Amino acid sequence: MIVVRVAESAADRIGAVHRCADVLEEVGAVHPSYRAAMVARERSVSTYMGAGVAIPHGSDVFQALVRREALAVLRFPAGVDWGGHRVIVCAAIAARGDGHVEVLAALAEILLDPVRAAALRSADDPDRIVRMFCALTSDPPTPGPRWPPARRSACGPYRSGERG
Helix, strand or coil: CEEEECCCCCCCHHHHHHHHHHHHHHCCCECCCHHHHHHHHHHHCCCEEECCEECCECCHHHHHHECCCEEEEEEEEEEEEECCEEEEEEEEEECCCCCCHHHHHHHHHHHHCHHHHHHHHHCCCHHHHHHHHHCCCCCCCCCCCCCCCCECCCCCCEEECCCC
């Protein structure tokens, strides 16, 4: 499942991690206690990846709090200070096992290409963001209805839209 929000705001990186946890909880991907695991991880080791992107997530010890795998991509147009780096996009991960590896590989491929990394940071269309990830995985998305309800695609069900 990929969930996209393109108009988020947060005062700091911990606030951004909380917004990511909010979205993962809203779609039923994680138990509410996963939030504390995400915040603890961020406080111990920065999840900043480079190119204006961070990947908030809980450590492997908290996999039992993941109800189903999901990726929440939140765009913070004004940016968030992330320990001296400006983050525009958070790709929050809720994973059990290694099901998220393909998505992380796609994210790494995007970040290694300056043109695609800039496109991810500037994308204000949820479908465009989903297509960027799905184009680099084994299953491209298929057409379906928009938010709500959940949109089904070959690369996994996803929800897109603004927090309302």
